[in-house]
Amino acid sequence: MSFPGTWMTQSESVVYRVVPKCACSTIGQIMYYSDHGQFFDGDIHDAKQGLHKWAMEDSKPLITRNVQSHGSYAFTCVRNPYTRILSSFFDKICGIQRNGKRYRGNLVPLLIQKYGIEVGDPETGFAFDQIKSFRRFLLFARDTIRWRRPMEPDIHWSAMSGHISTFIVNGGRYDKIFWTEQFNDGMQDVLNGIETAHPVDLAAIPRFNESEGHGPKRAHPVEDYFDDLSMHLVYEIYKKDFQLFKYDAQNPGNKMPVGDIDLDEVHAKLRQ
Template identity: 25%
Template sequence: MVERVTRTGKADGGRGAPRSKQIVRLLGQEAGKLQYLSPGSRPTDMTFGRFFNSTFVSNSRRFVYVKNDKAGSSFIIRSLTRSEKRVRRIRHRTPFLNRQANPLLTPAELTPRQWERALSHYFVFTFSRNPFSRTLSCYLDRIVGRDESYFVLQKRIGFADGAQPSFTEFLEMLGEEDVLDLDTHWKPQYRNIAYDYFNYGFVGHFENFGVEFPALLSWLYGRKAKLGEVRQGTSATKQLADYYDDRTVALVRDLYGRDFELFGYDETAPLKVEPVRGNDMDFVSERRRRLGRAA
């Protein structure tokens, strides 16, 4: 998706943030990135750009959200952005994917010391998805639908213009050298979210999104989620039986074995997408401790 800079306008409900402020923030973000040039200062599983673009920090509510593509990420970011605006009384329009307008911070806007404190003391969360439905959703949406991921794969593999790989061929391509990390929509989730770098307080299940995310948003902001806004996309879950056989099950299991293990999904049952291990959400019944100043 191409990010668009909003037009200059006054800070009211129908106008965008002044472009000059967005430019100043962009320059600050770019300068802030220089602090993280050392590979040891950022997750090894994330590219330099993804670390900043896919990590959302709230100092007001003391949390870090890490984006995981194909697991409700756009809806989550949009909901968090709206909630953050309400808490901070921001009235101008904020395109939620424009990091220069979004009120949620990137790590580049924190010093390394502040970032380390956020990692230690902030609530870090994300959402996972059953690899069977996630991979099929990626195939239907990004390959059959000819999104940009299609051309990324075509350039790497070299198949003919207009060719449509079958689902089995797609999975076999992902198994080739250096292909699995080419695109975050099919990259293993544990690497997508830098599981070994962040100390996660909660990894939700996309399959239980209607229960888990509203409870989480209410706990963070005291605000209800409007779940009717969730995009249904390709409805991959309804098409699992059409695409999975012994061969495709084995391929997905080999590609995403650690995802199945870490996030509690059954690698032998492609038609049963619900997690076999539930999440403990007792923490949402407890009142969040008084939020201190930014780190």
């Protein structure tokens, strides 16, 4: 049994399945704070202690036992597929990563060569045609997900339902799935369902956006990036995400959900 991307507080008060680009830095810091009364100094993804993570060998048996026995409240968080793929483009493709380099080394040169994408650079203020480049990136993302070429799909733009399903297939069950777009309400429901060593005041918690400020700012409204073909591609890639997490596939400008998430439906469809 494997639970990739699963984090758990040291106190085992709560279990969280990470979904990239869905407020995971903020959620991880809240979990860390709830146990220790302070935030982790740095990017929570780099923390090697203070939080159990599936990527750490010592944590695996503890997470496995807890998840399979449903020993703790378990949750995850989702985001509108349109804004999530846009965020992935600006952060991972256009942005300079926290190590001062481009994401995944040769990925950006590959995109420039094979898909004609421009990404700009800090020296010129990241000046480039964002809409044209993003639409070409969408073709690349679709190719990686549909045909696994020219590379395997990256975790930052692979479907949320794929991340979330690994937890279910291996015997886990979620108590809550909430929307990034209604973060405080959803996270408060989680906190209300668990006991924490240190009280968490969500109104006072900063947002930990580790990718912010390292790349170009989005220059246009979300809907301007998606023409009819782009919307078709996004729906092809993320059909299950739209359906299960109740987002509006017809209107990229509406980031809010249009219905309630049915946990039983999610478990039934993602267990297959």
